[in-house]
Amino acid sequence: MCGRERTPRYAKGRARPQSVRARRGGDAFGDTLRDDVTRPDDYDEVPYEDRPVAETHPDRLHRVARAAGLPIAPPERARILELGCAHAVNLLPIAAALPGARVLGIDRSARQIERARHDVAAVGLTNLEVRCADVMDLDLGGERFDYVIVHGVLSWVPDAVRDRVLSLCATVLDAAGVAYVSYNAMPGWAVGDGVRRTLRELVGDGPATERVAEARAALAWLRGASPDPEVVEAVLLDQELAELEHRTDAYLLHEYLVPDGRAYWLREFVALAEQAGLAYVDDVARVGLDDAERQVLEDRVAARTSDPIARAQLFDVLAHRRFRASVLAHADAPRVADRRPHGRSRVPAVASIPARPCVSVLARFEAEHRGFVTTPEHACAPVDPFVACVVARLDGTRTEGDLVAALTDDLRSGRLRADAPLAAIEPALPRLIHGALERLRAEGLLLPP
Numbered sequence: 001m002c003g004r005e006r007t008p009r010y011a012k013g014r015a016r017p018q019s020v021r022a023r024r025g026g027d028a029f030g031d032t033l034r035d036d037v038t039r040p041d042d043y044d045e046v047p048y049e050d051r052p053v054a055e056t057h058p059d060r061l062h063r064v065a066r067a068a069g070l071p072i073a074p075p076e077r078a079r080i081l082e083l084g085c086a087h088a089v090n091l092l093p094i095a096a097a098l099p100g101a102r103v104l105g106i107d108r109s110a111r112q113i114e115r116a117r118h119d120v121a122a123v124g125l126t127n128l129e130v131r132c133a134d135v136m137d138l139d140l141g142g143e144r145f146d147y148v149i150v151h152g153v154l155s156w157v158p159d160a161v162r163d164r165v166l167s168l169c170a171t172v173l174d175a176a177g178v179a180y181v182s183y184n185a186m187p188g189w190a191v192g193d194g195v196r197r198t199l200r201e202l203v204g205d206g207p208a209t210e211r212v213a214e215a216r217a218a219l220a221w222l223r224g225a226s227p228d229p230e231v232v233e234a235v236l237l238d239q240e241l242a243e244l245e246h247r248t249d250a251y252l253l254h255e256y257l258v259p260d261g262r263a264y265w266l267r268e269f270v271a272l273a274e275q276a277g278l279a280y281v282d283d284v285a286r287v288g289l290d291d292a293e294r295q296v297l298e299d300r301v302a303a304r305t306s307d308p309i310a311r312a313q314l315f316d317v318l319a320h321r322r323f324r325a326s327v328l329a330h331a332d333a334p335r336v337a338d339r340r341p342h343g344r345s346r347v348p349a350v351a352s353i354p355a356r357p358c359v360s361v362l363a364r365f366e367a368e369h370r371g372f373v374t375t376p377e378h379a380c381a382p383v384d385p386f387v388a389c390v391v392a393r394l395d396g397t398r399t400e401g402d403l404v405a406a407l408t409d410d411l412r413s414g415r416l417r418a419d420a421p422l423a424a425i426e427p428a429l430p431r432l433i434h435g436a437l438e439r440l441r442a443e444g445l446l447l448p449p
């Protein structure tokens with residue numbers, strides 16, 4: 001679920017957001033075993049492909065909270081909770097960057113939590129705990145949190161779970177804390193929801209993998225059966241269908257085959273939050289517009305109405321917004337006059353490549369097992385197999401010459417496969433490795449010696 005907003009335009013094949021659903025299931029840890037289990041949890045059958053989401057990082061939420069005058073705890077000694085954390089892929093880099101913070105991830109899927117536990121141990125994090133539990137009967141024993149993250153959950157669960165998630169946020173949130181809650185937004189999600197409902201009509205109720213196969217066949221039929229797109233609605237539908245052809249099984253299943261998928265107008269979401277005792281503070285999702293375009297729209301809606309929610313909702317109409325990541329606080333949260341963020345001193349980026357380059361244990365783990373690394377800005381930076389091999393060896397013991405020798409060995413043994421003949425690649429290795437190191441340095445991933 002990285003960056004779920006897209007620029008509204010009538011072009012095919014553009015990248016798009018991700019998400020969820022919910023159906024009750026049992027789990028191996030016994031926290032949520034239920035009598036009404038009739039089938040395995042879809043997330044156990046086809047696990048979610050979670051990614052770090054920059055907007056959820058407490059550094060980002062801290063700035064938003066401070067701008068609103070909330071005396072929130074600084075991230076470096078905060079208590080951070082994520083509900084629906086999947087494999088905790090988002091929480092691992094947060095916990096690694098904030099060793100003084102207490103971080104807790106909750107998810108109902110036993111399979112995902114089992115892998116998250118394994119990964120936490122592999123990276124050696126002691127401040128991140130993951131727990132397998134259903135939010136419907138989650139008991140946090142009175143523990144309070146400064147930051148609560150709920151990403152990709154609200155729009156994909158039954159109303160009762162949605163309401164419970166919001167009331168849980170209110171219960172566990174510290175007086176000056178903030179909750180990040182993302183959801184599919186109207187009006188942009190309308191076409192997607194039409195496709196979701198159509199697929200639900202055309203797909204049976206079998207195991208998850210069978211439903212995905214049926215959905216792919218249904219999508220192909222829909223595209224073929226649709227008349228040539230001559231009206232704008234048909235263009236939008238065609239674009240939605242075309243994009244889905246390239247999506248993974250996990251995405252198709254958890255975004256489009258969810259029984260309870262629902263998008264919200266901002267005013268609806270704000271009303272639900274208010275029922276739980278929470279107030280809307282701001283939104284941190286990207287909107288797919290550049291700053292100038294965004295400013296033009298903001299000025300137009302500001303000239304039309306002074307009500308902040310009406311303004312934001314009108315903006316959503318003009319921007320054809322399909323995803324929101326709203327920040328909430330207690331309706332009666334304390335406010336202070338000083339709105340400056342408390343600066344956090346980061347590990348300084350190195351000015352040049354050290355003699356024996358080193359990245360964090362987490363970066364090495366991510367490169368080796370996930371095909372990406374999380375940047376200091378908490379963004380997901382994909383790495384190809386070549387760069388992954390370089391990163392996996394950056395433990396501060398090897399010079400660039402050692403890296404060249406190690407990758408030569410990888411190529412000759414077949415551990416690293418190359419498209420071109422080895423005779424052509426080997427002479428280029430020092431340059432390629434130096435280029436990869438320079439990119440890692442520029443992204444702030446190389447640690448000071």
Ligand SMILES: C[S@@+](CC[C@H](N)C(=O)[O-])C[C@H]1O[C@@H](n2cnc3c(N)ncnc32)[C@H](O)[C@@H]1O
Nearest residue numbers: 001019020022050084086108109134135151152
């Ligand atoms: C689409 S995934 C989102 C994962 C992650 N937050 C992200 O966006 O990358 C939704 C997650 O919510 C979890 N979930 C759904 N209903 C839940 C419930 N009632 N209690 C706990 N977790 C739940 C699912 O198991 C799944 O891992």
